[in-house]
Amino acid sequence: MQKIVYYVASSLDGFIAGKNDDISQFILQGKGVEKYQAELLKFETVIMGRRTYEFGFQYGLQPGQAAYPNMEHYIFSDSMKIENLANSVHIEKKSIHRVKEIKANSKTDIYLCGGGDFAGWLLDNDLIDQLKLKLNPIIIGDGIRLFGNSITNKKWRLIEKEAFDDGLLILTYEKE
Numbered sequence: 001m002q003k004i005v006y007y008v009a010s011s012l013d014g015f016i017a018g019k020n021d022d023i024s025q026f027i028l029q030g031k032g033v034e035k036y037q038a039e040l041l042k043f044e045t046v047i048m049g050r051r052t053y054e055f056g057f058q059y060g061l062q063p064g065q066a067a068y069p070n071m072e073h074y075i076f077s078d079s080m081k082i083e084n085l086a087n088s089v090h091i092e093k094k095s096i097h098r099v100k101e102i103k104a105n106s107k108t109d110i111y112l113c114g115g116g117d118f119a120g121w122l123l124d125n126d127l128i129d130q131l132k133l134k135l136n137p138i139i140i141g142d143g144i145r146l147f148g149n150s151i152t153n154k155k156w157r158l159i160e161k162e163a164f165d166d167g168l169l170i171l172t173y174e175k176e
Contacts, residue, residue: 002103003129004047006112006119007036010133011140016115018143021055025138032168036134043071043111045102050077052114064089071111074102076118096125103127120150130174131156137167 008016009026017023027033046068053075056067064085066073073089076099080091092098099122103110112119112128122128156173163169 002045002106003109004099004103004112004122004127005043005109005130005132006115006122006128007039007132008112008115008119008134008146009136010146011136011138013139013141014146015140015143016146018140021058022143025140026136027134027166027168030164030166030168032134032162032164032166032170035162035170039132040068040111041070042108043068044108045074045106046071046111046113047074047076047099047102048113049116049118050075050080051116052118053077053080055114067113068111074098094121096127099125099127115146115148116144117148119146120148120152123147123150123152123154128175130172133169133171133173135169135171 009023010016011025018025053067057063061067064082066086066088071088074092075089076092076094078094082091085091112122119128155176157176158171159174160172161169
């Protein structure tokens with residue numbers, strides 16, 4: 001069975017965005033970001049929550065459009081309604097059964113895009129298999145937490161680390 005991989009940028013204090021979804025302090029270019037972008041091409045399936053999908057609208061993504069042309073999209077939301085969805089975009093009710101079904105049928109590992117509340121819900125339900133943190137050398141202090149309001153206590157094992165000249169680290173962890 002394929003893995004769900006939470007591949008996400010984080011500040012040193014565990015935020016994936018600052019107040020008002022601000023990501024301006026994060027490293028947005030360079031060799032680490034290029035590595036991340038190249039690795040995204042290996043995924044054929046992406047899952048995300050409504051807020052992550054809507055975050056793309058401020059960067060030109062049109063409602064119903066695929067954020068990643070090479071991936072089948074599953075947006076989990078109990079409230080989102082979009083009429084004209086691309087063939088590769090699906091809106092799903094938040095369901096553990098549905099996530100497991102997507103995982104069982106995916107040809108590649110699954111990219112968990114964005115996070116916060118949705119990633120916390122997946123973590124609480126033991127559905128994240130691997131963490132790939134693009135650890136940025138910044139402290140934000142407030143904003144969207146890496147795992148939202150999750151209080152799950154779980155140990156992870158570091159399996160790979162890569163450092164870049166701009167201070168970015170890519171740290172890969174698997175569940176113990």
